[in-house]
Amino acid sequence: MNKPIRILHVLGALNRGGAETMIMNIYRNIDRSKIQFDFMIHTNEKCDYDDEIIKLGGKIYSVPRYVGKNHFKYKHAWDTFFSSHTEHKIVHGHMRSTAAIYLEIAKKHGLVTIAHSHSTASRGNKIEQLVKSVMQFRIRYRADYLFACSNEAGKWLFGKKAISKDNYKIIKNAIDVEKYVFNEVKRSEIRTVLDIEDKFVVGHVGSFTYPKNHKFLIEVFYQIQMQNKNAVLLLVGDGELRSQIENQINKLRIKDKVILTGVVPNVNDYMQAMDVFVFPSLWEGLPVTVIEAQATGLHCVISDTITDEVKITQLVKALLIDATPDSWANQILTYTKPVRENTKEYICNAGYDIKTTTKWLEDFYISEL
Structure with a gap:
């Protein structure tokens, strides 16, 4: 029996936020004999969805939270992870602030890369927002595929030109x-x-x-x-x-x-x-x-x-x-x-049924291998 394809999702944490809830809705409905989700997060604290993920067969990993001064340590953590975890074929990034970093490293290790935009603005003070904008600008050139929950979210993160390209996809925030x-x-x-x-x-x-x-x-x-x-x-x-x-x-x-x-x-x-x-x-x-x-x-x-x-x-x-x-x-x-x-x-x-969205994403993942 073939093992399921393992997809690595990247997030800040696994609590009940909008992006996390959407991913979990998909995870519950996807054919886990074909596709299995693992998660890389930026915290060591226990999160809302941890127990359910483990029960569904997923694995949870963590890297240090990026704070600027640990830039090389952060890159090393990702490089070490991909070197020792060759089971992942696709990395699906939902954490945009450092996506240009980890997606670039993932590509060097031969993974298919996805950047997913879930919002239309950054948090933080003006300096923090400027730094994030500079870091996030490179995402459109680092990711193989650009996903967004809406065209507004897509334009905000990837630029107006990006949403007309073939590698841009709308993934609606579907529900059960x-x-x-x-x-x-x-x-x-x-x-x-x-x-x-x-x-x-x-x-x-x-x-x-x-x-x-x-x-x-x-x-x-x-x-x-x-x-x-x-x-x-x-x-x-x-x-x-x-x-x-x-x-x-x-x-x-x-x-x-x-x-x-x-x-x-x-x-x-x-x-x-x-x-x-x-x-x-x-x-x-x-x-x-x-x-x-x-x-x-x-x-x-x-x-x-x-x-x-x-x-x-x-x-x-x-x-x-x-x-x-x-x-x-x-x-x-x-x-x-x-x-x-x-x-x-x-x-x-309107396309917001979770079963339809899940089947599309399942087929997409499989087609990329």
Whole structure:
């Protein structure tokens, strides 16, 4: 019996972020007798998906986090890894900041290289962003293939000319659509557990990081609850800025109206409990959570910074990111009596069904050997 092809995915960590969740959705659905995923990460800390990956037959490796002064140590770690791990045939890089480094080394070792863009902006201060821009510019020339979750994400990382080339591919942030089809029983169950049976539930799913714009979201919700005393805010996720957001909530004296669930494995169930989904990100690639929200029939109020490619149903309303919190609140309050729609057909027809995406990627990997 032939052994499965081993693909090395490169990430910062293996927690429940957008890119990581998308990869795990594919990993769960791929034919693992043909394709097996391994992961190279930049941390030694235990991550959310570690146990599941091991259970599915994957292996997890780590290299030191790149900090500039360890440039040669970082390159050596990668060179040593590829020399001793000849089982990998393809390296699929999702961590863009150092992709030009590790993809170049991978090519020297004879691997097929893929760079995958999941966003449209860099984090960090101006100096850090400048350094990243210089490093990331070379990716378009180092990778054999350029993948992106949207054309906006592709143009941002690889340049406008790149998206017209044959080696450029759109890999949509697909989901397991069946899990998100509206379920009244599950909605009632979650709302009972959270003690919000009769509430107007404003929902959000996202890591507590600067791009997700939680500070503005709290300001918007403050205006909402001033007009609708029955409103509650359901925040699913965790992250580095959580304590700051909790302080803001306390200062506004709305702690009793905000539910913070932390990271949960069943985001789809919590979306059932929401009445409207709000996503005021400062920047995104193509946010899978907005696809998920549409799949469960939720009206979505999002920022105009997010690509129009995310609008696959009539449920999405984009507002100016620099609009006032009360103008956002007024729009959200128009959905206090929502009617959930079955959007399964729309999601699948738009190419966001995980089984279709997984089969395409499986065939792609095999064709490259």
